Amino acid sequence: MLISLESVTMKFGGLTAVDQVTLQIKENDICGLIGPNGAGKTTLFNVIAGHYKPFCGAILFQNRRIDGLHPYQINNYGIARTYQNINLFRSMTVLENIMVGKHPRLSAGIVGSIFRTPTQRREEKELREKAMDILKMVGLENKAEETSKNLSYGEQRRLEICRGIASDPKLLLLDEPAAGMNTKEKVDLIEFIRKIRSFGITILVVEHDMKLVMGLTEYLFVLNFGKLIAQGEPGDIQSNPEVIKAYLGDDI
Amino acid sequence: MARHKNLFIAMAFVVFLAGLPVMLGNNAYLMLVLCLSGIFVIASSGLDLLFGYSGQISIGHAAFYAVGAYTSAILTTKLGVSVWFGILMGGVLATVFAALIAIPISKLVHMFLALVTIGIGELTHQAIINLPELTGGFTGVKLIPMPRIGSYVFDGISYYYIILAFVILSLIVKKHIVDSRIGRAFIAIRESTDAANAVGINVTYYKTVAFASSAMFTGIAGALYAHYVGFISPESFTLDQSVLFLTAVLCGGMGTFVGPIIGSVVIIFINETFQALGSYQMLVYGIFIVVAVIYVPAGLVGAVRMFRGNLFKVVKRFADKP
Numbered sequence: 203m204l205i206s207l208e209s210v211t212m213k214f215g216g217l218t219a220v221d222q223v224t225l226q227i228k229e230n231d232i233c234g235l236i237g238p239n240g241a242g243k244t245t246l247f248n249v250i251a252g253h254y255k256p257f258c259g260a261i262l263f264q265n266r267r268i269d270g271l272h273p274y275q276i277n278n279y280g281i282a283r284t285y286q287n288i289n290l291f292r293s294m295t296v297l298e299n300i301m302v303g304k305h306p307r308l309s310a311g312i313v314g315s316i317f318r319t320p321t322q323r324r325e326e327k328e329l330r331e332k333a334m335d336i337l338k339m340v341g342l343e344n345k346a347e348e349t350s351k352n353l354s355y356g357e358q359r360r361l362e363i364c365r366g367i368a369s370d371p372k373l374l375l376l377d378e379p380a381a382g383m384n385t386k387e388k389v390d391l392i393e394f395i396r397k398i399r400s401f402g403i404t405i406l407v408v409e410h411d412m413k414l415v416m417g418l419t420e421y422l423f424v425l426n427f428g429k430l431i432a433q434g435e436p437g438d439i440q441s442n443p444e445v446i447k448a449y450l451g452d453d454i
Numbered sequence: 455m456a457r458h459k460n461l462f463i464a465m466a467f468v469v470f471l472a473g474l475p476v477m478l479g480n481n482a483y484l485m486l487v488l489c490l491s492g493i494f495v496i497a498s499s500g501l502d503l504l505f506g507y508s509g510q511i512s513i514g515h516a517a518f519y520a521v522g523a524y525t526s527a528i529l530t531t532k533l534g535v536s537v538w539f540g541i542l543m544g545g546v547l548a549t550v551f552a553a554l555i556a557i558p559i560s561k562l563v564h565m566f567l568a569l570v571t572i573g574i575g576e577l578t579h580q581a582i583i584n585l586p587e588l589t590g591g592f593t594g595v596k597l598i599p600m601p602r603i604g605s606y607v608f609d610g611i612s613y614y615y616i617i618l619a620f621v622i623l624s625l626i627v628k629k630h631i632v633d634s635r636i637g638r639a640f641i642a643i644r645e646s647t648d649a650a651n652a653v654g655i656n657v658t659y660y661k662t663v664a665f666a667s668s669a670m671f672t673g674i675a676g677a678l679y680a681h682y683v684g685f686i687s688p689e690s691f692t693l694d695q696s697v698l699f700l701t702a703v704l705c706g707g708m709g710t711f712v713g714p715i716i717g718s719v720v721i722i723f724i725n726e727t728f729q730a731l732g733s734y735q736m737l738v739y740g741i742f743i744v745v746a747v748i749y750v751p752a753g754l755v756g757a758v759r760m761f762r763g764n765l766f767k768v769v770k771r772f773a774d775k776p
Contacts (some may be wrong), residue, residue: 251652253648253651253652272651272656273648273651273652274651274652274653274654274655274656274657277652277653277654278654282652282653283652285649289646289648289649289652290645290646290649291641291642291645291646291649291650292645292646293641293645294638294641294642294645298638298641301638302638302639302641302642302650302653302655303653305635305638305639305642305653305654305655306653306654306655308635310634310635310636312631312636312663312667315630315631315634315635315636315637316627316630316631317630318630318634322634326634326635365653366653368653369653369654
């Protein structure tokens, strides 16, 4: 198992946003996390990525406890994420966004940077090339020097995913990557996510577009009111009565 | 190509500055204004690393200016160490001081950070006044020596070249920091602290680095100031001084290379021109800050860029007309 959550609970005051969630994700899977609005999907993401400290429970990533660590430490362990509302470094160029994404994989310190040592220069040069390679994968190489806030919505989404994979994570958390994309962009996105997986990156995606989820993922987790109500392969989930009840309500 | 062009412009500018004393015919007053401008450029470029790049405000940078100035002044007058060592220690102590402060306050943002930094400036000011054995209290430190190599003393015009050398050195260091992994981390924190944290940047650490490196510049500027004027007292290190640094950065253009340089020169010249206004000077700066923040938030540099952009648009519109 790459990551396992053991009865993770997150409370905000009296509200239990994530309730005793236990789940495991296998290495190199594309997993989906679905559920009605307010089910606690983004909260669960924030708990895994370290933005929230779980109220109780444990998170094991490659057999190491990561719950309660800072987001930057969790990133260093190999978990990267994107945001539901795009959260780029807006005034930086497209290339710089990727370069920041590689931050934890670089070694230059303060002294090395101030004196621009040969090692630091070589690292920066390689960094530029690697960042360019990542941009080429999503066809943003021509916009490398563009300020990232000037990109179109779809491009910004792709750039954020690129920034995520720049740090060579083992697990990538995608929070509604297809939101606001048109059909063509969605098709490209599926292809891109599959490509990311081929690099040995495991993916957990929150998404509302059911067609996209069913076509992309190999395993699904369903949340409702903070509880994990079902898990399994997409085909089984579609016919699961609990899931249908959660989405469509009880019989009248 | 653009890099070579910029380097060429910078070199030409340095040659111009080096020749300036000759062109001005050794006019003592103008040299004074130039020296003070140089010192100001170092201090405000330092503040810009913190304020412009990492997005952390400080309205207490006079504290680091004071630590640099007093450290070097006391070391050279009381212990008789070399001025060069004094300036170095001034920078080092200001850096350490800033790092120690930054660790507890790095969680603060916006007005809370502004208030705490005002407090730190005030505390330092009070500490100087209330430690007369060390700092001379209100009477200050007198007869601070000029730097020397062998028997050659750098005074008058030759001190101008010392300041020029320090300005060039600090600007190179600033550029190197900004263009490195460290500088990118600063900007990332400014743009989105949350996302910076999520991409693996230790925010607390880099905020501390921003404070410390920023104070290094300002501390060295303080030491250069002490040796230049030869006399320092608490009244040079008040809230007014902190506000002046901030005004220089804001009015020149924060988060840019040339912004603090232009801002500093403008502020020093205004300072000299409005000397007659006495205590009403601060009113002028106040108006400056308000106007800058409302109308040209990107400072003079931003205004020029905007103007150039608009000019291109106008030209293009005419050119596109059939």
